[in-house]
Amino acid sequence: MANKGELLLEMNKVAKRFGGAVALKGTDLKIRAGEIHALLGENGAGKSTMLKILAGVHVNDGGTIKLGSKDFVTGSPQESINQGIAVIYQEPSLFLDLSLAENVFIGRQPKKGAVIDWKFAQSEAARLFKELGVELDPKRQARGLSIADQQVVEIAKALSMNANIILMDEPTAALSASEVDRLMTVMKSLKAANKAVIFVSHRLDEVFAISDYITVMRDGATVSENPVGDTNLQKVIKDMVGRELTELFPKTEHKIGGVVLEVNDLTNPAYFRNVSFNVKKGEIVALAGLVGSGRSEIARAIFGIDKYESGTVKVNGEVLPAGSPVIAMERKIALVPEDRRQQGLFMVAGVDRNISMESFSALTDRGLINFKKERSLTETWKEKLSIKFANQSDPVDRLSGGNQQKTVLAKWLATDPDLLIVDEPTRGIDVATKAEVHRLVDKAAGEGKAVLMISSELPEVLGMADRVIVMREGKQVAELSRAEATQEKIIAAATTGKKSA
C-alpha cells in the first residue's frame, strides 16, 4: 500500500500518433496516492488516448511513463492490470450474460485446486458491494442493471484486483444527481484508502467539487496542472478552449406564439402518469428530473416509439395517433434521442447518408435518390452547424462526439420540424461544442420551432429553458417559469416532489 502523497504515476512527454494523425504530443501527468485527479480537455484533446495507453490498449511511441520507481510496461490490458492499473470505461464493459460475481472476477477467478471457487467469488463480491455501499446480489445476471450499478460492479472489479490507480472515463455522464453523489462517496473512500483516482469529466461543477488536482489537455498536450485551490472555472475553461468562451448559454428572447404540442393526461403506468403540458411556438420547455423519472419515456411516447395507455397528444391542434413515428414525422415532429451512438446515428454510414436519412423524399427524382441534392444538403448543414469532417462519405464513427451530436441535429433540422425534441443534447461533449449546440437549439426556437428539451444538467436547464417541468418518479411535480426557476427549486421538486425547498 502506497503512502499518501507518494508519486504513483509520472508521465513525461508522452507522444502517440496514429498513421499521420498526432493524438498526443508531449503529455505530462503526475498522480499521487490518495488523490482524485481530474483530467479535462475538449473532445479530441487526447484524454482517451492517454487513458488507453495506461490501460495497455495502445502503446506510446515517445516519452516515458513511470509507476513509482519502476518503468511502466506497456503491451496488453493484462500487463496493465498486473501493474495495478484499473480502467473504468465510459460505457461499462460488463458481460451481460454473466453473474455479477463472475463479472467482478472475470479473468482472475479464485480457484480451489483446479476449479473455480464460486462460493468464495460470490461472498467476496458481496463484501465488495457492501464496502461500496450498494448491496447488489452477486448471483444476479448483469443484464438489466442500471448504468450506475454497472459502474459499481466495475469499481468492485478494480478493488478486487488491488489496483492502486483507478482511471474513470466520464463516469458521471449517464448518471442522475443522486447516483453522482453515490459515486463521489465511493471515489472519496478510494482516496481515503490511498488509491489514486484519475477521472475524465465534462461536468465542471463536479470536477471542482471533488478533485484535488486538475490537469487540462489541449491538442494532445498538457497545458496546465494545478491543485484545485490554485485555479478556477474561468481559468480551466480558458485552458481547455484556448480562448475565452463568450457564453455557454447563448439564450435570446423570442416571440412566443401559439401552442404546437399539447399533451393531456398522458399515462403509461410503467413510466409516467397523468402528464399534461404544452409547448408553444418559439418556446424552449425543459423536462427536468432525475434519470429514470420518466422524461425520455414521455418523449418516446409523443414521438410514437412507445405506446401509452391513456391520454392524448395534440400537434398543431390535431390529435396525433399513438405508436407511429412515421405519422409523428409527417406531422413535423423530430426527436434527437439521448443515445446518439445506439439510437441517433448509423455509425458506419457516411455523414452524408446520416444527414439525408430523414429527408429522402426531398432528395428523390422520380423515386430515385439524387446524389447531387444529397451532397448539397450535406454541405448546407455542414456550414450551418460547422460540423467538422474531411469527406462527406466519412463514417460518423470517425467523428468526435461533438461532431456526431451535430450530425444528429443536422439530420433532424433538415426535416424542418415544427416540434424539436432533444434528449440530453450535450451529454458527453465538450464545453465549446456544448455552447454551439445551445446556440443551435436557441436558433431553432428563434425560427419559430417549439422545442422540448430533456436535460439532467441543471445549468443547461436554467440557461436555456423558458419553462421548466420537473418530473419525479413518473409524476409531474412542478412547473416553473424562467423567472421562478432556480437550481434549489428544481432539485427540491425532483427529489422530494415538493415545490419549494
Added chain:
Amino acid sequence: MNFLRRLKPSSREGSLALILIVAVGGTGLINPRFLTGDGTRDLFTSTSVVALLAIGIAPIVIMRHIDLSISSTVGLTAWVVADMCAKNPDFTWVQCFVVGPIIGIAVGIVNGLLVAGLRLPSLVVTLGTLYIVRGFVYVVSNSVDYNAQEMPPSLLDLGQKVFFGLLPFTFLLVIIAMLLMGFFMKYTKSGRDAYAIGSNPPAADLVGIKVFRRTFLAFVFSGFMAGLAGVFYLMRFAQVDSTAFYGQELAVVAAVVIGGVTIMGGSGTVVGAVIGALLVQTIQGGLAALGVDAFWKAAVNGLLLIVAIYADRVLAVRSEKSLLAQRIRERV
C-alpha cells in the same frame, strides 16, 4: 396448482429435458417400441454423431463464432480412417481412435489460425474450409468406397457394443464427453472466458482475457470432436464414400440452438446442446413412426428451430420486463 409449480423446471436444461420426455412419451403412444430398451438404444445410436459434434461446437457458438466445416471433417476422417484400415488389415479400433482425431485437429488448427489469428469472421472461414475439405475428400477418395469387410472387426464390434441393453458404447462416450465439457465450461477459467468472449467480445480484450488462445483452442477442440465423430460414423454405418455426412453441419447447429445455446453467444450449456440433439432425433423418429415422408421431416426440423428461438426471445423479453419492474420497485 402448487404441485405443478413445483414441477416447473428452474433451468433451461430442465425444461428441455421435460420437453424431451414429453416427445419420447408422445412417440411411444404411436409406436410402443419406442419406449423399450431397443427403442432407446436406437435413439442413442442414431444421435451419437450429431451429439458429439454438438458438444464440439457448443463452446464455439458460446463464443459467438460458428464452425460449419465439421461435416466435411467428419467425411474426411471417416474416409481416410477407412482407407488406412483397408490398406493395413492388422489395424484395430485403437489406431482408428488415434488417427481420426488427429485429422480433425489438423482442420481445427487451420480454422483456429484463420479465425483467431487473422480475426476473420468464422462464418466465412469455416464455410470456406467446408468446401476445401470436402473438395479434398473428393480428390483423395477418387470415387473409392469402403464397406464393412474392409474395416477392422474390432471397431465394428465396438460400434455394436451396448451396456445394460440400452446404452451403446458410442453414446457412453458422448455422455462422458458431455459431463467433462459441462464441468469444464462451468468450473474452469477457460470455460468461463468462453462465455465472456461471446457475451461482449471487445470487453473480453479489455479485461485481459487471452482471446486468441481461447478461440484457437475452441476450434481445435471442435476439430478433434469432428475427427472422433468421423470414427463414430464408421462404427454406425460401416461404410463410407466421398459424400459421407454431406450437408449435415446445419443440423448440428440447429441441435445446439434448440438446446438453448444462443446463436449470439454468451449463454447456453453443453448439456443443453446434447439434449437438443436428442430432441431433434426423437421428433424425427416420431415422424417416421407416423409415416410422415422425408420432406416433411426436414420442414418440421426447421419449424422446431424457429420455435426454439422464438421461445428464447419470449423468455428474454419476459426477463427484461421483470428486471425493469424490479428496478422500478427498488427505486420507489
